[in-house]
Amino acid sequence: xxxxxxxxxxxxxxxxxxxxxxxxxxxxxxxxxxxxxxxxxxxxxxxxxxxxxxxxxxxxxxxxxxxxxxxxxxxxxxxxxxxxxxxxxxxxxxxxxxxxxxxxxxxxxxxxxxxxxxxxxxxxxxxxxxxxxxxxxxxxxxxxxxxxxxxxxxxxxxxxxxxxxxxxxxxxxxxxxxxxxxxxxxxxxxxxxxxxxxxxxxxxxxxxxxxxxxxxxxxxxxxxxxxxxxxxxxxxxxxxxxxxxxxxxxxxxxxxxxxxxxxxxxxxxxxxxxxxxxxxxxxxxxxxxxxxxxxxxxxxxxxxxxxxxxxxxxxxxxxxxxxxxxxxxxx
Amino acid sequence: xxxxxxxxxxxxxxxxxxxxxxxxxxxxxxxxxxxxxxxxxxxxxxxxxxxxxxxxxxxxxxxxxxxxxxxxxxxxxxxxxxxxxxxxxxxxxxxxxxxxxxxxxxxxxxxxxxxxxxxxxxxxxxxxxxxxxxxxxxxxxxxxxxxxxxxxxxxxxxxxxxxxxxxxxxxxxxxxxxxxxxxxxxxxxxxxxxxxxxxxxxxxxxxxxxxxxxxxxxxxxxxxxxxxxxxxxxxxxxxxxxxxxxxxxxxxxxxxxxxxxxxxxxxxxxxxxxxxxxxxxxxxxxxxxxxxxxxxxxxxxxxxxxxxxxxxxxxxxxxxxxxxxxxxxxxxxxxxxxxxxxxxxxxxxxxxxxxxxxxxxxxxxxxxxxxxxxxxxxxxxxxxxxxxxxxxxxxxxxxxxxxxxxxxxxxxxxxxxxxxxxxxxxxxxxxxxxxxxxxxxxx
Numbered sequence: 001x002x003x004x005x006x007x008x009x010x011x012x013x014x015x016x017x018x019x020x021x022x023x024x025x026x027x028x029x030x031x032x033x034x035x036x037x038x039x040x041x042x043x044x045x046x047x048x049x050x051x052x053x054x055x056x057x058x059x060x061x062x063x064x065x066x067x068x069x070x071x072x073x074x075x076x077x078x079x080x081x082x083x084x085x086x087x088x089x090x091x092x093x094x095x096x097x098x099x100x101x102x103x104x105x106x107x108x109x110x111x112x113x114x115x116x117x118x119x120x121x122x123x124x125x126x127x128x129x130x131x132x133x134x135x136x137x138x139x140x141x142x143x144x145x146x147x148x149x150x151x152x153x154x155x156x157x158x159x160x161x162x163x164x165x166x167x168x169x170x171x172x173x174x175x176x177x178x179x180x181x182x183x184x185x186x187x188x189x190x191x192x193x194x195x196x197x198x199x200x201x202x203x204x205x206x207x208x209x210x211x212x213x214x215x216x217x218x219x220x221x222x223x224x225x226x227x228x229x230x231x232x233x234x235x236x237x238x239x240x241x242x243x244x245x246x247x248x249x250x251x252x253x254x255x256x257x258x259x260x261x262x263x264x265x266x267x268x269x270x271x272x273x274x275x276x277x278x279x280x281x282x283x284x285x286x287x288x289x290x291x292x293x294x295x296x297x298x299x300x301x302x303x304x305x306x307x308x309x310x311x312x313x314x315x316x317x318x319x320x321x322x323x324x325x326x327x328x329x330x331x
Numbered sequence: 332x333x334x335x336x337x338x339x340x341x342x343x344x345x346x347x348x349x350x351x352x353x354x355x356x357x358x359x360x361x362x363x364x365x366x367x368x369x370x371x372x373x374x375x376x377x378x379x380x381x382x383x384x385x386x387x388x389x390x391x392x393x394x395x396x397x398x399x400x401x402x403x404x405x406x407x408x409x410x411x412x413x414x415x416x417x418x419x420x421x422x423x424x425x426x427x428x429x430x431x432x433x434x435x436x437x438x439x440x441x442x443x444x445x446x447x448x449x450x451x452x453x454x455x456x457x458x459x460x461x462x463x464x465x466x467x468x469x470x471x472x473x474x475x476x477x478x479x480x481x482x483x484x485x486x487x488x489x490x491x492x493x494x495x496x497x498x499x500x501x502x503x504x505x506x507x508x509x510x511x512x513x514x515x516x517x518x519x520x521x522x523x524x525x526x527x528x529x530x531x532x533x534x535x536x537x538x539x540x541x542x543x544x545x546x547x548x549x550x551x552x553x554x555x556x557x558x559x560x561x562x563x564x565x566x567x568x569x570x571x572x573x574x575x576x577x578x579x580x581x582x583x584x585x586x587x588x589x590x591x592x593x594x595x596x597x598x599x600x601x602x603x604x605x606x607x608x609x610x611x612x613x614x615x616x617x618x619x620x621x622x623x624x625x626x627x628x629x630x631x632x633x634x635x636x637x638x639x640x641x642x643x644x645x646x647x648x649x650x651x652x653x654x655x656x657x658x659x660x661x662x663x664x665x666x667x668x669x670x671x672x673x674x675x676x677x678x679x680x681x682x683x684x685x686x687x688x689x690x691x692x693x694x695x696x697x698x699x700x701x702x703x704x705x706x707x708x709x710x711x712x713x714x715x716x717x718x719x720x721x722x723x724x725x726x727x728x729x730x731x732x733x734x735x736x737x738x739x740x741x742x743x744x745x746x747x748x749x750x751x752x753x754x755x756x757x758x759x760x761x762x763x764x765x766x767x768x769x770x771x772x773x774x
Contacts, residue, residue: 006655006690007669009755011741012662012683013343013500017703017748019696118697118749220706269701274713276706318716325711325733326338326571327584 019117022269023077025218029209030084030264036192036202037092042150044092045198051096053083055103063112078117082106085125088199088260089304090132093144093156098136102128122311123271126304133304143195161196162189163256166247167300175244180251189254200260210263222279223272224262230287231258238295246295257303258290265303271311278314278321285310333538335562336572339709341742343565343663345539349503349622349629354511356633357619357646359431363406363637364416365391366426369676370467371474372398377427383410388437388613391427394462400475401465402427405615405635407435419640419659419673420666426674429637440612446514447609450522457526457608464607465614465677469599470494470505470568471660473678476600480526482589489592491524491532492577493601495547496561496568498537499661502681504618505598507631509536509543512602513550519605520556527594532556533577534598537563565663566740570595572709584736599680619643619675623684625651634675640682641671655690658683663741693750704743704753710736714743714753721760730764737761 037045060079064072086106090099106128114120133140141164144156160168162183169179184194192202199206213219236249252258257265266272266286273282286306293302368374375392379385385404392402408431415423436442452460462477482488493516497505509516516534524532536544538560547558561567561576571582573595580591588595596604599617606612615636622629627648634643640659644650650657650671658665662683704714712733720729734757743753 003650003654003671005657005667005669005671006687007667008656008692009758010658010660010662010664010666010739011745011754012656012658012665012667012685012690013745014693014750015341015343015746017746018693018750019699019748022699022701022748116697118699270699272700274700274702274705274715279702322732323705323708323711323713324338325584325736326575326709327581327586327736328711 019076022218023081025213025216026081026264027077027084029212029218030081030088030199032205032208033088033199033202033260034084036205037088037198040146040192040201041092041144041198044144044149044153044156047096047153048090048092048094048099048198049084049087051099052087052090052103053080055100056080056083056086056107059104059107060112063108064116068112073117076117079107082111082124085199085264086128088264089125089129089197089257091140091143092149092198093142093154093158094139095154098132098139102132105131118270120270121314122308123265123268126265126308130304130308145195146193146201159195161256161300162194162251163294163300166251167294170245170247176247177244186250186254194255197257199264200257203254203259206259206263219267219269220276220279222276223266223283226280226283227262227266227287228253228258230284231290234288234291235295238291252291252294256294256301261286261303261307266307266310271314273314273317273321275318275321275323277323278317281317281321282310282314285313333560333562334576335564336567336576336709338711339707339742340564340566340572341707341745342563343500343745345563346500346624347503347506347539348501348624348626349620349631350506350540352503352507352630354507354618354631354633357635357638357643359406359434359635360638360642362411362428362430363635364426364428364639364674365402365405365637366416366418366424366674366676367392367402368424369402369473369636369678370400371472372396372400374425375399375402377413377425379410379427381410381412385410385429386435386437388440388615394465398475398478400467401463401613403465403613403615404429405637406431408432417670417673418676419668419670421669441610446518448518450518450525450608452608454526454528457522460608461526461604463613464603466600466603466607467614467677468597469603469617469677469680470597471664471678471680476596476604479594479596480523482527486589487592488527488529488589488594489531490578490594491520491527491529492573492593492595493520493532493534493598494568494570494573494595495534495536495540495543495598496573497540498563498565498568499663499665499681501622501683502620502661503622504620504631504680506540506543508598508602508618509540510546513546515605516598516601517547517551517553517556518609519601519603521553522604522608523596523601524555530555534558535561535573535577537561537567539563566709566738566742569709569738569740571738584733614677617675617677617679619679620681621647622681623651623686625653625686626684627651636677637674639672639674640668643675643682644671644684651684651686653686653688654684655687656685658685663745664739692752695751696749698749698751701748703746703748707742707746709740709742710738712737714757717760718751718753718756721756726760726763726767729760730767734760734764735768
């Protein structure tokens with residue numbers, strides 16, 4: 001029997017998991033929320049999403065082709081995710097050139113400067129978004145009204161987000177029980193009929209994506225549940241202490257980027273901890289920071305900052321939060 | 332709910348192609364090559380020389396220490412030479428090569444089919460006999476069985492676990508053994524219980540073998556032996572995982588099963604024990620699965636030790652056209668074969684033939700920190716970290732991160748979406764760390 005055989009160490013089998021499958025799985029999970037954004041914000045949402053995705057892919061390609069001189073990895077789907085996530089974090093009336101700048105910062109600075117997929121400490125889409133928020137605060141905080149602005153883009157009719165309204169009113173000393181009557185109902189928040197960034201508005205469609213990712217085992221429940229649970233409990237305690245000067249916990253969960261952040265951004269595997277214990281600490285940290293920024297900080301919205309801050313703690317969390325070893329000898 | 336181990340694990344496609352194939356006796360080859368080291372521990376010392384006439388079951392090489400095992404002839408004939416011959420991995424091993432003449436058995440071996448139930452030997456005599464018969468762990472690890480039965484001072488055995496899990500994909504030799512040799516297996520279990528002086532034994536079987544579970548339950552006439560069905564989960568056949576699944580006891584890090592009062596033996600070992608004690612038959616043949624998706628006749632064979640692997644492949648229709656890799660064992664923990672005429676040894680539980688398209692690894696990509704390796708590790712290690720630490724030669728941290736606890740099941744490499752060779756690096760790290768530990772102990 002003479003035949004050239006392949007020799008390699010075990011295991012000789014490989015499961016069906018691949019980077020591409022994971023990435024495209026995440027993209028599929030984002031489709032319901034994306035379609036919802038198209039429904040509520042129409043043309044503006046389509047333009048923003050397309051520009052963000054195309055420029056994210058283009059920047060990644062150009063950097064790999066001309067600067068790193070490496071084979072291109074744009075087909076792995078991760079740049080598409082960054083593009084969609086960036087768009088999810090932008091208002092639908094943002095001028096095209098700002099979207100392109102955001103995609104450039106996300107891909108070039110947030111991702112490729114660290115060595116590409118897997119090596120970036122911060123969530124690239126959030127790096128892009130926060131860069132835009134700080135550099136172009138006016139454009140980044142004008143929010144088209146849903147449905148009414150479907151057929152308009154830059155000149156869309158705008159309104160403040162529920163979070164901004166509540167923050168402003170609470171600061172002016174209005175009681176929460178009064179404010180709540182002036183903002184969209186919780187049902188509207190649940191289905192997405194409110195002002196806000198493209199992807200953050202429709203809780204129900206984000207949840208569909210969450211369930212899909214859980215079923216496909218792309219992510220585990222630990223980060224989203226610990227993060228949302230912490231937001232709920234922490235804001236709930238504040239609300240119980242003084243129900244008139246703090247927003248109620250349901251409001252905090254349904255508004256702003258809480259759902260989007262918990263489901264699609266805090267769970268970014270590259271920038272979240274490795275052990276289950278670590279993931280829970282990470283989620284709790286984001287939850288606490290989010291409520292602190294929202295209630296006591298200058299910005300009405302705190303999820304992006306909270307996630308980026310906790311991203312910075314991930315190496316530390318990984319060092320100290322080890323999985324429980326089998327047969328651990330207690331010393 | 333069926334029991335299983337709680338932490339980690341994967342479930343590769345079971346692909347038990349030969350599960351319904353009854354064990355066939357493989358014809359005796361013209362010549363056999365019997366290595367003198369077929370077990371973990373010291374190689375044994377040959378006691379025959381060129382030209383000697385040999386009977387089936389005759390001692391060829393004597394155990395050379397406590398952790399070592401006797402080697403017996405599987406055929407009758409003439410010793411042609413004692414020489415260094417490549418094993419299946421291509422390493423040259425000292426082996427006894429015997430030209431086969433007829434099939435004359437040592438007259439002390441009871442060749443009758445009748446199942447002998449009464450155990451007349453004492454505890455000590457049983458262990459002695461097991462040692463004499465050259466019995467080693469037949470699940471693949473080939474650890475000399477008498478060592479496991481000799482309980483160190485200060486420890487007590489409380490429970491015997493018979494490993495019928497066969498969690499490796501493809502392999503079915505243990506499955507067929509449990510089905511076709513059930514009565515003998517039960518007697519073998521009783522002998523092992525007597526040798527250990529324990530009052531309780533569990534035979535653990537994954538529930539993808541319901542016929543074996545049913546059969547054993549039917550023939551089991553001893554209330555202190557229980558047959559337990561387990562949820563299919565790899566690597567449940569690992570001692571530590573099996574003990575955890577069946578008794579919820581956790582073998583401490585760096586410890587042995589006996590530290591939690593358990594002793595684990597494979598079903599193949601239990602059958603070999605039966606044959607040694609009741610039939611006076613030393614270990615010189617075993618059941619081997621020959622399997623693979625392109626193999627024309629996947630089957631289970633009773634094979635004399637020393638038979639060339641190629642002879643089994645021929646019997647099952649020859650090496651398929653599209654063969655890319657031949658594995659000694661199953662695909663998760665087996666070793667790739669590079670010399671097809673290498674002999675079957677005591678540890679050969681199966682030969683798995685992989686088509687070329689499944690024989691190559693994917694291109695290594697950067698770690699995306701998905702944490703799947705950490706989730707599937709049955710020991711709770713962090714394979715991604717162990718790989719990086721090995722790459723960067725940070726051996727002190729590697730040791731602190733419990734690299735020596737790795738059981739090399741390969742669940743991490745199996746599951747990695749970036750096709751990273753995690754286990755390769757961990758093995759490399761283990762080798763260096765164990766050198767460091769040894770050097771430190773000598774100081």
